[in-house]
């Protein structure tokens with residue numbers, strides 16, 4: 001079911017947590033609300049859920065104006081970062097909870113819970129209590145519990161926020177597959193650009209209570225509306241005054257470094273720079289540099305293979321050139 005928020009405003013005293021926010025979230029999409037801490041992501045999600053009221057504005061779910069409706073009337077599933085499971089109930093009973101209070105027939109509840117246990121991969125743990133699960137397993141249980149009542153909309157507020165990087169990455173992939181299987185309109189709040197790029201069909205970038213840009217991940221990455229979006233979705237550096245992604249910088253020991261054929265027409269100029277530090281990050285290597293004429297610090301991201309071939313040393317003088325600049329679509 002689609003969601004539309006129109007002209008949402010929410011103030012806390014003098015502070016505008018949401019400043020005239022409008023967004024359309026298409027049916028069946030997985031849309032991320034991405035932005036720095038305090039940008040209003042949770043406030044927007046909670047307004048969609050009905051957990052917080054708006055000062056003004058409209059929330060429409062599936063064509064119905066639900067602006068004044070209580071959360072339980074909005075047909076949503078909600079998962080928070082710190083999910084409050086019922087500690088005294090087993091995994092199975094936690095997932096069944098919403099169905100039991102809705103007094104569904106036992107056979108129907110059993111069948112639904114079996115299906116969800118399978119989807120979230122917790123069948124073998126169904127008799128355990130929440131305290132006997134890992135953090136990642138507990139969040140999967142939370143998602144199963146939210147999905148049990150077949151919500152029209154699934155709202156996730158940093159659901160993997162408290163987990164370590166590897167588990168987060170696994171759960172992201174898992175969420176993506178889950179979304180393909182279940183296909184419920186999902187809104188995910190995250191401050192992690194990698195997470196948003198990885199799982200979403202669409203990303204809305206928030207900043208200071210406003211939406212800066214909404215679009216497909218590739219659109220936002222390749223055609224950012226402004227410098228904020230460009231920098232928030234991956235790092236950027238300034239080279240000869242242009243905004244450039246570190247992986248679009250070529251470096252070499254001579255100024256005639258060949259440009260790839262596709263970029264032959266692009267001439268952003270070659271600059272001389274000094275290697276400050278070479279940091280190996282697995283597949284990629286970050287080369288920290290200082291521009292010779294301006295003293296500006298910037299960095300290039302190259303493959304480990306290229307880094308090994310170049311064998312750069314700190315203090316060495318090299319040449320750098322941008323092969324692509326970030327085109328800001330609003331300017």
Ligand SMILES: Nc1ncnc2c1ncn2[C@@H]1O[C@H](COP(=O)(O)OP(=O)(O)OP(=O)(O)O)[C@@H](O)[C@H]1O
Pocket residue numbers: 012017035036037038039040041042043044191
């Ligand atoms: N109940 C409240 N009273 C006063 N200020 C609030 C309240 N709730 C939120 N705010 C403020 O509104 C702003 C937006 O908060 P919100 O939780 O939506 O941000 P966020 O983007 O989700 O950030 P985070 O990633 O840190 O959770 C913040 O500056 C916050 O301090």
